[in-house]
Amino acid sequence: MSAHTSNTGATEGTLFMVAAPSGAGKSTLVNALLEREPSISLSISHTTRPPRPGEQYGRHYYFVERTEFEREVVEGIFLEHAEVHGNFYGTSRKTVQDLLQQGRDVLLEIDWQGAAQIRKAKPDCVSVFILPPSRTELERRLRGRGSDSEEVIERRLRNSRGEIAHAHEFDYIVVNDRFEDALDTLQAIVRAVRQRSSLQCQRHETLIRELLANT
Ligand SMILES: Nc1nc2c(ncn2[C@@H]2O[C@H](COP(=O)(O)OP(=O)(O)O)[C@@H](O)[C@H]2O)c(=O)[nH]1
Numbered sequence: 228m229s230a231h232t233s234n235t236g237a238t239e240g241t242l243f244m245v246a247a248p249s250g251a252g253k254s255t256l257v258n259a260l261l262e263r264e265p266s267i268s269l270s271i272s273h274t275t276r277p278p279r280p281g282e283q284y285g286r287h288y289y290f291v292e293r294t295e296f297e298r299e300v301v302e303g304i305f306l307e308h309a310e311v312h313g314n315f316y317g318t319s320r321k322t323v324q325d326l327l328q329q330g331r332d333v334l335l336e337i338d339w340q341g342a343a344q345i346r347k348a349k350p351d352c353v354s355v356f357i358l359p360p361s362r363t364e365l366e367r368r369l370r371g372r373g374s375d376s377e378e379v380i381e382r383r384l385r386n387s388r389g390e391i392a393h394a395h396e397f398d399y400i401v402v403n404d405r406f407e408d409a410l411d412t413l414q415a416i417v418r419a420v421r422q423r424s425s426l427q428c429q430r431h432e433t434l435i436r437e438l439l440a441n442t
């Protein structure tokens with residue numbers, strides 16, 4: 228976890244990842260975080276999942292057919308991709324790398340498999356796992372969201388154990404019990420990471436060079 232200097236000499240942004248079992252409140256928390264921290268760019272993923280009512284192409288996801296997704300995998304456009312709950316999801320390599328190289332911080336909503344791939348490619352990333360306060364509450368939220376069929380809800384609930392078993396691989400864990408508390412904690416993590424990165428030497432290379440230069 229350190230500031231990186233890109234090939235162009237500019238300081239790269241930080242790559243944040245947020246994962247959770249379906250229904251824990253990840254997307255709601257991330258959207259609220261981005262309102263508080265608008266300088267973070269959310270990476271919009273490609274997925275073969277059909278859109279839910281109200282979801283928009285390019286805002287929530289790039290919804291694509293399976294054949295198109297498979298072609299994109301072969302073309303190597305993804306920084307990572309994985310099958311989750313029977314659908315495919317992938318992160319655009321170019322979008323993320325361009326933003327990071329411009330010095331922007333980028334946030335990925337991702338599952339544990341994708342997070343593991345990103346950690347290998349970008350060991351400086353910062354990862355957060357969101358836990359629900361209980362299984363009962365996870366189920367209540369999944370059903371209360373009203374966006375999925377019974378079959379889809381049951382599949383997500385079944386898969387939640389396997390996802391939670393990977394929580395310890397993440398840098399931070401946030402329990403989303405009271406929403407405002409979880410949001411404050413998530414924001415505190417982002418601020419602490421940014422503060423640490425701003426204190427790192429690479430951030431001040433230009434100033435150091437200027438101060439050392441002969442006048
Ligand atoms: N590996 C990977 N996982 C993703 C990506 N985008 C979303 N996901 C994950 O896929 C899972 C399902 O997401 P979604 O279909 O939106 O359902 P939800 O989690 O129930 O809201 C969640 O764990 C997401 O974090 C991606 O680009 N790559």
Ligand SMILES: Nc1ncnc2c1ncn2[C@@H]1O[C@H](COP(=O)(O)OP(=O)(O)O)[C@@H](O)[C@H]1O
Binds near residue numbers: 254403
């Ligand atoms: N702390 C919370 N307390 C109660 N309900 C919550 C809380 N956080 C999120 N929710 C609700 O739970 C449901 C699932 O949240 P969502 O963000 O879609 O989950 P995820 O992205 O993790 O699948 C939504 O209806 C959301 O409004």
